[in-house]
Amino acid sequence: MSSILLVEQALNGLQFGLMLFLLASGLTLVFGIMDMINLAHGALYMVGAFLAAWLYGYTESFALSVLCSMALTSLLGMVLEVTLLRTLYARDHLSQVLATFALILILNESVKMIWGTDLPLSTPAQLSGPIEILPGLLYPSYRLVLIGMGLLLALGLYILVNHTKLGAWVRAGASDRQMALSMGINIKALFTAVFGLGAAMCAFSGAMLAPLLAVQVGMGENILILAFVVIVIGGIGSIWGAFVGSLLVGVVDTLGRGLLPHLLGLFLPPMWASAAGPSLASIMVYVLMAGVLFFRPQGLFNSKS
Amino acid sequence: MKVRQFSATLLLSAVCLCVASLGSVARAADKVKIGFVSTLSGPSSALGVDIRDAFMLALKLNGGKVGGLPAEVLIADDQFKPDVAKELFDKMVQKDHVDFLTGVVFSNILMAALPSTDESGIMYLSPNAAPSPLAGKQCSANFFAVAWPNDAYHEAAGQYATNKGVKTAYLLAPNYQAGQDSLAGFKRFYKGKVVGEVYTKLGQLDYSAELAEIRAAKPEVMFVFLPGGMGVNFIKQFMAAGLAKDTKLLVPGFGDDQDIIRGVGADMLGVFDTSHWGLDLANASNKKFVAEFEKEYKRLPTIYAAQGYDTALLMDAAVRASAGNLGDKDLLRKNIMDAKFSSVRGDFKFNTNHFPIQTYYLREIQKDAQGRLVNKIVGQPIMTNHGDAYVKDCPLH
Numbered sequence: 001m002s003s004i005l006l007v008e009q010a011l012n013g014l015q016f017g018l019m020l021f022l023l024a025s026g027l028t029l030v031f032g033i034m035d036m037i038n039l040a041h042g043a044l045y046m047v048g049a050f051l052a053a054w055l056y057g058y059t060e061s062f063a064l065s066v067l068c069s070m071a072l073t074s075l076l077g078m079v080l081e082v083t084l085l086r087t088l089y090a091r092d093h094l095s096q097v098l099a100t101f102a103l104i105l106i107l108n109e110s111v112k113m114i115w116g117t118d119l120p121l122s123t124p125a126q127l128s129g130p131i132e133i134l135p136g137l138l139y140p141s142y143r144l145v146l147i148g149m150g151l152l153l154a155l156g157l158y159i160l161v162n163h164t165k166l167g168a169w170v171r172a173g174a175s176d177r178q179m180a181l182s183m184g185i186n187i188k189a190l191f192t193a194v195f196g197l198g199a200a201m202c203a204f205s206g207a208m209l210a211p212l213l214a215v216q217v218g219m220g221e222n223i224l225i226l227a228f229v230v231i232v233i234g235g236i237g238s239i240w241g242a243f244v245g246s247l248l249v250g251v252v253d254t255l256g257r258g259l260l261p262h263l264l265g266l267f268l269p270p271m272w273a274s275a276a277g278p279s280l281a282s283i284m285v286y287v288l289m290a291g292v293l294f295f296r297p298q299g300l301f302n303s304k305s
Numbered sequence: 306m307k308v309r310q311f312s313a314t315l316l317l318s319a320v321c322l323c324v325a326s327l328g329s330v331a332r333a334a335d336k337v338k339i340g341f342v343s344t345l346s347g348p349s350s351a352l353g354v355d356i357r358d359a360f361m362l363a364l365k366l367n368g369g370k371v372g373g374l375p376a377e378v379l380i381a382d383d384q385f386k387p388d389v390a391k392e393l394f395d396k397m398v399q400k401d402h403v404d405f406l407t408g409v410v411f412s413n414i415l416m417a418a419l420p421s422t423d424e425s426g427i428m429y430l431s432p433n434a435a436p437s438p439l440a441g442k443q444c445s446a447n448f449f450a451v452a453w454p455n456d457a458y459h460e461a462a463g464q465y466a467t468n469k470g471v472k473t474a475y476l477l478a479p480n481y482q483a484g485q486d487s488l489a490g491f492k493r494f495y496k497g498k499v500v501g502e503v504y505t506k507l508g509q510l511d512y513s514a515e516l517a518e519i520r521a522a523k524p525e526v527m528f529v530f531l532p533g534g535m536g537v538n539f540i541k542q543f544m545a546a547g548l549a550k551d552t553k554l555l556v557p558g559f560g561d562d563q564d565i566i567r568g569v570g571a572d573m574l575g576v577f578d579t580s581h582w583g584l585d586l587a588n589a590s591n592k593k594f595v596a597e598f599e600k601e602y603k604r605l606p607t608i609y610a611a612q613g614y615d616t617a618l619l620m621d622a623a624v625r626a627s628a629g630n631l632g633d634k635d636l637l638r639k640n641i642m643d644a645k646f647s648s649v650r651g652d653f654k655f656n657t658n659h660f661p662i663q664t665y666y667l668r669e670i671q672k673d674a675q676g677r678l679v680n681k682i683v684g685q686p687i688m689t690n691h692g693d694a695y696v697k698d699c700p701l702h
Contacts, residue, residue: 005521012513117351118537120570123545130547138520140546143513212545213510214537214568218347222510257505258514278480282506 004137009258010251015143017250018150022205023223024230024242025157026198032237033173034089034191037096040080040103041202041227042220048073048203049210049219050111053121062124066207070200077199081192089191108217118216146208153204154243161239170194174237229285233292235299244300249285256284334404334631337371337624338379340397342390342418343408345382349533351564352410353382355606356432356613359594360407362601363617371617372624379403387417394421404631405430407616410609412436412455412483423447426634428641432616433609435660437486441695444658447634449641451619452612453581454660454693455483458557459490459530461579461665465687466526466555467496475524475552477515477539479531480504487530487557493694500524505535512539516546528555536560537568544572553577558680561670562607566678573670573678581661582611582650583668583682590618590647605679611649622646658699662692 027041051069059065080103088096122128123142130138161167169190172180181187206219213219230249234241261277268276292300341360343353357380364376379401383390390409397403398421406422407430409415415434422429428447435450466474474497478484484504492499500522503515519527527548531539536556543554558580566573584595584605594614598606606614619641626640627633642655653663665688668680 002521005517008517008520009514012511012517016511016513116567118534118564118568120568122570122572123541128545128547138547140542142545212538212542214534214541216534216537216568219534222508254511254514258517261503278504278506282480282509 004134005258007134008137008139009255011139011143011147012258013251013254014247015147015150015250016254017247018147018154019205019209020223020226020230020250021154021243021246022150022201023227024234024246025154025239026201027227028231028234028237028239028242029170029174029194030198031231033170033177033194035177036085036089037093037100038085039097039100039224040107041198042222042224043104043107044073044077044199044202044220045206045223046111046217046220047076047107048199048206049121049213049215050115050119051203052207052210053119053215054115056121066204069207070203073203073206074196074200077202078192078196081195085195086188086191104221112217118214121210121215123211142211149208153201157201157239166190166193226285229289231299233289233299235296235302238299238301241299241301248288252288253281253285256281260284334374334629336375336377337405337620337631338377338401338403339371339620340394340401340403340406341378341380341408342383342393342397342406343380344385344410344414345380347385349385349410352433352559352607352609353408355564355609356408356410356616358602359598359606359610359613360432360617362598363614363621365601366597367617367621371621372627372629374624374629380408383409383414383418385411385414387414390414390418391421394418398422398425398427403427405620407432407620409434419445419448428634428637430616430620430641432612436483437693437695440658440660440693441698444699444701446638446659446701448659449619449655450660451616452661453663453665454695456486456490456493456693457581457665457691458559458579459487459528460494460694461667461687461691462528462555462557463491463494465577465579465667466491466528467494468687470497471495471526472497473500473522473524474498474526474528475501475503475519475522477501477503477505477527477529477531479507479509479535481507484530488528491528507535509535510538512542513546516542516548519552520546520548524552526555527552529560530557531560533564534568536565540565540569540576541572544569549575555579558582558608558668561680562609563605563679564607566670571678574672576670578668578670578680579665579687580608580668580680581653581663581665582608583666584679585681586649586651588647588649588651591649591651594649605677615648615650618646618648619644656692656696657701658693658696659701660693660696662690664689665691 023045030036030038048069051072052065055065055068088099127142127145131141133139161170169185230245231242234245260281261273264273264277343357344350345353370376381393405428410433412434416436423445431450433452435452435454437455439448440454476488476499478488529539555577558578561576561578595606598610622644623641627637653661656662664686666682666686667684669683670678671681673679
């Protein structure tokens, strides 16, 4: 296990965590502000990826496809909010789970009818190879771009939430909805805007991950589970919590897979290490969640605490 | 009086039952009823859909008949769930009284559902799944693997690496039974050094940690068993990491078929695989199959499609040889074993455990005349007359 490999694995963890953050930030806002469990969040991520892959066939520009996909998915998110989800805010969590689960099935089948079960999207040619960032450390340039864009968007979101009027409304809504309402904030419009923003972030992560992951029906459900783990660790409704939670999950998952088999090999016979390593690595994230919940049941940074 | 009446009724019903069962043995069937249970919805449905489409195509080209008799196919979706498949099998055996069952894609689903057919004596012709327990100790008189034993592609890949004198190989598979079996199959025939053997989580999305390890290990060949979306994820990330420059990617034939090519795109060029069939196999039956499939469905057939088509041809030949007498199970079994039909893979024969003995090829992804990415057979066959490692444990003769 060389130090080069360790740096590379740390970068991998950072990149995976940042992409999770883009998904989790929207989810935590919707959950925290509107008290709404939206299982269809992952379906919007899938729609974003499919839209980007489909648009690329027409625009032949990766950046343009991603931007258009964000705009269209955001629009779809807002339409869904106004027509369907708005009626669910007053209901209990079970109704919300049922309705948004139905939405997953509907969106999955619709995507299948329009585009088929999968679409290809390749890495842009100028970013397709690895570059040498340190002597002896080759790193895929596309993953570097993902890290850069992820940090940029996280910063943008931080400024938006903490240093703008809209952000103040959002934070007010998250910590005390009744008070925010009585202070004259237009909660209806705010909810729609937040939902649109969350959908755009979904589309961004879906589209940016599309060159690395299979763009296929059902891709949203796989990653949604991790996004829920992130917001539970970070504390529901907290953007900062989602950020810290995402990086924790990304780094623990990646380093767990990379390091655990080596570590176990130090004090276990090789046969045991190779059997236990992969199994342990795949539950590390959930061990982390259980550990956090044991000491802080409300999550690391709960907006309501 | 009451008692006598009761015994008379009993006797009468016994006679009726006898006549009825005699009738079903002696009478030649006037149609063939086929139960087709496969995964036809959800993310893993592409495979089952291809098997179904090719199976139905073969029947259509045959005028809707199997062995000269009109065919009735009952198609049902197992939803990728073993318990659903088990229920469907039971229903088709007990209520619909089918003559054959076929269709299942996944080994775990087959293992759950198969006992239903075994008790009833109905023949199961497997268009895909052929798990190793069924080749050895648990082999069954009524089960026929039409495609290939589960280990075979991996064994052929190991043999290819040995033939090429590959010194270092790195192996990766998901951490479940089929994944462990596949790497065991590869190692059974690979004589070089295994520099890494990694088991990942089933359904894993991101492989960056594993790719970093592979880069550090610098293997000559990377053998990957990752079905469906996992394979698409891995191959995309492998290419983006620039690893293809030093390391040759080798996968089992279903790991880079048309469904994976659709997901990955142009990056697939130059990937190697092992298979018992190829689009470009030059026999008359295959040429007809590929042309007709493309004409009917406007897409290229996959390995799964070829297997579905072969299953229908085999069924046709066996029913024809039995002259429609489907009640005589021993005769039917013998006629399936000896069925004379033009398989799209070329010649093959059944081993005593009802698993095929056949030829395996190396294929490479290249562009065809129309610029599409396809698997082309390259070089000499890797293995000929290859069976499986479990047949010695099977009590069938």
